[in-house]
Amino acid sequence: MTDLSISFGGVRAVQGVSFQAAPGAVTSIIGPNGAGKTSALNLLCGFYRPQGGTVMLGDRDVTGMTSHLLARVGVARTFQTTQLFGSLTILENILLAERVGRLGGVVSALRNAETEGFARFLLRFAGVDGDVDRLADSLSHGEKRLVEIARALALRPRILLLDEPAAGLSKGDKQRLTALLRRIADLGIAVIIVEHDMPMIMSLSDLIVVLDGGKRIAIGDATAIRNDPAVRKAYLGDATPGDKSRAPRPARQGTALEVKALDSFYGLSRALNGIDLVVAPGEAVAVLGANGAGKTTLMRSIAGLEPPRSTGEVRLAETRIDTMPAHVRARAGVVLVPEGRQVFPELTVKQNLELGAYARKGLDLDAEIEAMFVRFPRLKERIEQRAGLLSGGEQQMLAVARGLLTGPKIFMLDEPSLGLAPLVVDELFASFERLRSEGMTIMVVDQMAGHALALADRAYLLETGAILKSGAADIIAEDPLLEAAYLGGEAQAGAAQRLAAQAR
Amino acid sequence: MISRASLLIAVAAFAIAIGYAAVADSYAVFLIATISLTAIACIGLNVLLGLAGQISLGHIGFMAIGAYTTVLLMEKAGWPYLAATAGAIVLVSIVGGLLALPALRVRGPYLAMVTIAFGFIVEHVTIEWRDLTGGGNGLMLSAPPSVFGYALSERSLAIAGIVLVFAGLFLFERLKRSGWGYAMRAARDTEVATRSLGIDLVHVRAVAFVISAAAMALAGALFAPLQGYISPSSFPFLQSVLLLFGVMVGGAGSALGPVIGAALVVLLPEALSDLAEYRLLAFGVLLFVVLRAAPSGIVGLVEQLVAKFRPRASPRPGPRSRRRMSIRRSSKRITRRGST
Numbered sequence: 001m002t003d004l005s006i007s008f009g010g011v012r013a014v015q016g017v018s019f020q021a022a023p024g025a026v027t028s029i030i031g032p033n034g035a036g037k038t039s040a041l042n043l044l045c046g047f048y049r050p051q052g053g054t055v056m057l058g059d060r061d062v063t064g065m066t067s068h069l070l071a072r073v074g075v076a077r078t079f080q081t082t083q084l085f086g087s088l089t090i091l092e093n094i095l096l097a098e099r100v101g102r103l104g105g106v107v108s109a110l111r112n113a114e115t116e117g118f119a120r121f122l123l124r125f126a127g128v129d130g131d132v133d134r135l136a137d138s139l140s141h142g143e144k145r146l147v148e149i150a151r152a153l154a155l156r157p158r159i160l161l162l163d164e165p166a167a168g169l170s171k172g173d174k175q176r177l178t179a180l181l182r183r184i185a186d187l188g189i190a191v192i193i194v195e196h197d198m199p200m201i202m203s204l205s206d207l208i209v210v211l212d213g214g215k216r217i218a219i220g221d222a223t224a225i226r227n228d229p230a231v232r233k234a235y236l237g238d239a240t241p242g243d244k245s246r247a248p249r250p251a252r253q254g255t256a257l258e259v260k261a262l263d264s265f266y267g268l269s270r271a272l273n274g275i276d277l278v279v280a281p282g283e284a285v286a287v288l289g290a291n292g293a294g295k296t297t298l299m300r301s302i303a304g305l306e307p308p309r310s311t312g313e314v315r316l317a318e319t320r321i322d323t324m325p326a327h328v329r330a331r332a333g334v335v336l337v338p339e340g341r342q343v344f345p346e347l348t349v350k351q352n353l354e355l356g357a358y359a360r361k362g363l364d365l366d367a368e369i370e371a372m373f374v375r376f377p378r379l380k381e382r383i384e385q386r387a388g389l390l391s392g393g394e395q396q397m398l399a400v401a402r403g404l405l406t407g408p409k410i411f412m413l414d415e416p417s418l419g420l421a422p423l424v425v426d427e428l429f430a431s432f433e434r435l436r437s438e439g440m441t442i443m444v445v446d447q448m449a450g451h452a453l454a455l456a457d458r459a460y461l462l463e464t465g466a467i468l469k470s471g472a473a474d475i476i477a478e479d480p481l482l483e484a485a486y487l488g489g490e491a492q493a494g495a496a497q498r499l500a501a502q503a504r
Numbered sequence: 505m506i507s508r509a510s511l512l513i514a515v516a517a518f519a520i521a522i523g524y525a526a527v528a529d530s531y532a533v534f535l536i537a538t539i540s541l542t543a544i545a546c547i548g549l550n551v552l553l554g555l556a557g558q559i560s561l562g563h564i565g566f567m568a569i570g571a572y573t574t575v576l577l578m579e580k581a582g583w584p585y586l587a588a589t590a591g592a593i594v595l596v597s598i599v600g601g602l603l604a605l606p607a608l609r610v611r612g613p614y615l616a617m618v619t620i621a622f623g624f625i626v627e628h629v630t631i632e633w634r635d636l637t638g639g640g641n642g643l644m645l646s647a648p649p650s651v652f653g654y655a656l657s658e659r660s661l662a663i664a665g666i667v668l669v670f671a672g673l674f675l676f677e678r679l680k681r682s683g684w685g686y687a688m689r690a691a692r693d694t695e696v697a698t699r700s701l702g703i704d705l706v707h708v709r710a711v712a713f714v715i716s717a718a719a720m721a722l723a724g725a726l727f728a729p730l731q732g733y734i735s736p737s738s739f740p741f742l743q744s745v746l747l748l749f750g751v752m753v754g755g756a757g758s759a760l761g762p763v764i765g766a767a768l769v770v771l772l773p774e775a776l777s778d779l780a781e782y783r784l785l786a787f788g789v790l791l792f793v794v795l796r797a798a799p800s801g802i803v804g805l806v807e808q809l810v811a812k813f814r815p816r817a818s819p820r821p822g823p824r825s826r827r828r829m830s831i832r833r834s835s836k837r838i839t840r841r842g843s844t
Contacts, residue, residue: 096703103683104684105682110683110686155701
């Protein structure tokens with residue numbers, strides 16, 4: 001893959017990325033959210049056509065081939081959310097793949113003894129036990145992953161692309177997966193992984209490619225990557241906490257938000273496990289953790305959005321809100337500015353803002369909107385523009401302003417810096433800092449841990465759906481666990497587990 | 505793959521149907537022939553709806569083209585009936601393939617619109633192209649068709665229809681278990697994954713379209729000699745809806761469902777003939793009730809009941825319940841589409 005590039009509507013998702021994946025080796029593509037990993041993967045497997053650069057499979061130029069043709073020449077893939085054929089059985093899933101697109105006669109049976117034997121062998125190889133005539137829909141999340149890998153192998157591929165294969169897996173499942181991927185590579189297949197699970201990446205990869213903002217910022221083996229300053233900066237951000245003079249804070253008493261024993265599930269897979277969390281009025285709290293740790297799930301659970309399905313207790317001040325539907329919680333003052341901004345693209349900036357205040361009665365709307373323009377002067381210049389035409393940073397400001405107009409008692413920000421340029425991020429976080437000093441209760445999740453910690457009074461560190469550690473922001477910032485959670489590392493991860501065990 | 509027991513039942517049902525058609529009175533014979541050709545149409549539609557998960561509201565257009573082509577080839581070109589039927593099937597398959605090209609670029613409600621438009625175009629061509637189609641007056645078959653010198657009576661059409669229905673059922677089961685059948689069902693579950701296995705979605709769906717169109721042509725070729733007369737009003741838009749209704753009520757995705765649905769579609773209007781213009785109302789209510797009580801169709805309902813009374817018969821999800829699942833899925837999709 002040489003100089004591969006693609007952009008979507010002005011966002012240059014992948015810019016001139018090059019690397020080589022060797023047969024028999026595991027190559028990992030990592031990077032913070034919005035770094036262009038999935039775009040790179042989609043370029044490789046033919047879902048997008050690159051606007052520049054070439055993809056070579058051996059000596060053959062396969063640039064811009066459509067996905068089904070690529071599959072026929074030996075590029076197999078799995079998906080971030082497993083995509084099995086749910087109404088077919090496990091075995092039928094594999095058998096269909098085994099045909100590699102050659103479907104045979106319209107009345108000749110798909111199943112025959114020889115290919116069935118091959119399919120059973122693949123399933124055993126991937127570690128799928130039990131009845132192969134079960135419907136794929138009836139499997140657990142972990143089993144689905146393995147069947148999907150077996151199905152990809154049935155294409156007898158030269159390249160196997162895996163999009164976040166460890167997402168949502170338990171520790172034991174992850175270990176089995178790691179061993180399986182190593183065995184697959186040993187067969188001489190080039191394995192390429194996009195993944196967030198750092199301990200797994202670090203232990204498994206022969207070569208790691210780090211992307212940030214669509215560019216390749218580092219390439220090398222695990223040790224080199226872990227010590228690369230550019231990588232640390234990309235993952236942790238460079239704003240250091242405590243370096244700015246803090247506005248004096250009002251005394252914090254009572255609780256604005258309290259979460260007790262919160263469990264959340266996506267289908268059968270558990271995303272959150274016994275979360276306890278308290279936010280005092282006027283406090284800013286950061287929720288940190290690697291991707292897939294459950295940060296977004298936590299915010300969605302508090303806001304009452306589905307999925308996930310959650311159990312446990314959520315209180316806003318003294319009111320129990322966990323039985324309320326999402327829109328009632330929003331009216332009560334639980335306001336979430338969702339990841340990816342979610343402005344209404346067809347409506348103007350003004351209409352977006354008016355909708356934010358939709359549920360509030362007896363409000364001087366014009367004055368409130370005017371106040372937002374003081375906060376975000378850039379929005380005022382765009383007042384009659386359609387929100388979809390704004391830049392990413394402006395859309396984020398609009399989403400924040402819209403959220404504020406809903407009248408939050410607790411204001412939750414999910415990945416506000418996602419995909420934004422550093423200067424814009426600074427501007428945004430400055431506005432959050434202003435909000436905090438005005439006494440707004442804030443909960444923020446951000447990939448840029450440094451930024452989030454600079455804003456926050458306290459922080460919670462999440463790992464695989466459970467709280468690993470909590471404490472004052474500047475103490476968490478110094479904690480080696482934080483770095484371990486983001487960048488992985490065997491020894492550190494081990495220490496994390498021990499610490500977590502002690503904490504319980 | 506077809507078990508011995510079900511083969512035995514099929515042979516017995518076949519013998520009974522043929523035997524009854526041989527001795528029944530002329531009204532019953534006419535009904536049997538009508539049910540047979542409706543069943544053939546429904547089996548074809550089931551390939552599109554039950555396997556590929558695509559909806560078409562203009563399928564009656566294929567039947568119209570099939571019937572008109574058969575009659576025209578016999579009357580104007582002097583072809584024998586069998587050759588005319590084959591010609592109709594070939595022509596309609598080509599038309600089906602051509603329609604598949606634009607139709608498969610769109611999905612859900614838009615696909616429904618494209619197919620409705622196709623149905624209307626066919627209807628208006630049959631009305632307006634008077635020189636060829638006789639316009640609103642339609643076309644008359646001057647003599648009953650003959651095969652190898654034997655003139656086909658209504659009774660022999662009914663028997664031929666029964667044979668074709670059973671052949672259709674057999675072919676449907678084989679198609680369902682072929683690579684193409686699995687690819688159609690896979691594409692219905694998840695398109696991206698199907699493509700990632702090297703399967704060309706456009707091919708798969710076009711094949712589903714062509715097969716279902718060909719079955720409609722065959723139904724049309726049986727329809728013309730049975731009625732002795734065809735006109736644009738023989739193929740109203742409503743009939744497309746009724747065919748869909750037959751497939752869904754019977755059980756989309758199952759082999760037998762469309763046959764049961766076809767019998768309902770033909771027999772209910774006869775049974776409800778006292779209600780006159782309220783027949784459609786009764787139909788609508790029935791569709792509502794069936795989709796509410798048995799979202800997987802009548803076949804699915806029966807299988808659920810069987811599974812309930814014989815819980816130990818299949819302790820693990822065997823082929824029986826597997827089929828039920830797939831039917832439920834597809835019919836759920838259809839109801840969702842229908843409601844948009």
